[in-house]
């Protein structure tokens with residue numbers, strides 16, 4: 528391989544995104560690939576601010592959120608993604624700029640513009656798995672914790688987020704029904720990723 532491969536996992540919460548990303552990492556390592564896992568928001572100082580502020584409560588404006596996610600991403604691209612891909616590693620990335628298009632887009636910002644800005648500095652992914660779940664089901668899986676009213680509000684927001692994810696089309700995007708058993712979803716992901724890697728290694 529001349530360069531590495533970038534595999535991205537996206538989708539609203541409750542689709543088992545992180546578990547599937549970790550499962551694929553294990554599968555690839557078992558098969559002898561030099562694979563590595565990163566996530567966004569990352570562990571940078573921007574990522575930490577995001578986790579403290581943006582995610583916990585709605586204390587930031589959409590533009591402020593956008594700015595933080597993009598600062599975090601610039602750092603992740605430079606510090607983590609570029610070096611790993613230059614060393615021909617397989618990079619598994621848990622969320623990328625499609626999350627910014629979807630989550631900040633659902634707050635009223637322009638997804639097309641967000642994409643353009645991010646593609647000016649972020650490396651293009653080779654594969655994007657979008658784990659699709661109904662927002663109500665996703666919330667049931669992730670939160671036993673929050674109050675009913677809050678959940679309804681959130682469900683409405685996540686429906687918009689999901690719409691934007693569903694609108695992403697192209698050869699690199701794979702939309703998977705993530706309400707199926709984890710095993711089945713995981714098998715689809717492994718098969719698609721391994722087919723791609725084989726194709727890539729043998730030069731197509």
Ligand code: TYD
Pocket residue numbers: 540545567568582596621622623624626627628630631
């Ligand atoms: P998540 O991966 O769910 O983190 P955790 O495992 O800590 O729950 O991401 C945190 C939240 O950040 C999630 O609700 C989606 C949101 N997010 C954005 O709004 N924009 C972005 O660009 C990214 C990367 C994430």
